[in-house]
Amino acid sequence: MSDDTLRSIELTKIGDARFKATNARGGETFMGTGGVDPDFTPVELLLAAIAGCSAMDVDLITTKRAVSTKFEVAAEGHKVRDDDGNHMTGLRITFDVAFPDGPEGDAAREFLPRAIEQSRDRLCTVSRTVQLGADVAYGQA
Structure with a gap:
């Protein structure tokens, strides 16, 4: 497959059961377990x-x-x-x-x-x- 078809993100742990996803353009979103934090x-x-x-x-x-x-x-x-x-x-x-x-x-x-x-x-x-x-x-x- 060519590079123009590739999609990817990097996921980094930022806390207890919390992670940050970063795309190639620098966009970020956050995720967690659905406990007390508002993260998805x-x-x-x-x-x-x-x-x-x-x-x-x-x-x-x-x-x-x-x-x-x-x-x-x-x-x-x-x-x-x-x-x-x-x-x-x-x-x-x-x-x-x-x-x-x-x-x-x-x-x-x-x-x-x-x-x-x-x-x-x-x-x-x-x-x-x-x-x-x-x-x-x-x-x-």
Whole structure:
């Protein structure tokens, strides 16, 4: 694979059960175990990544027709432990999007379901990876 396909982050421990993720552009986000700190848990970051990826797709597609007056996305799922170990089930992404009155808003409203389908079925790298499954190799430096 070429370098232009590579995506990566560095994760650094910054406290008890707290970590900082840094991307190649210097952006940072924080995660923890979901105790008393406000940091996102890894599962919450997964949900945010799925919702954010699809939200960006849908927004880019629908904005060609009209700019939304409301754009909210909810992501949820159940963390379970069973014979397959810990994993998420019942993942659900729900869009609550509104557009202005008029022909442009009508066009965006009409296209919204198709934009969501395109993100789900083809465009969103995060949800597509979850849906298709991908091997994760573990190792030591």
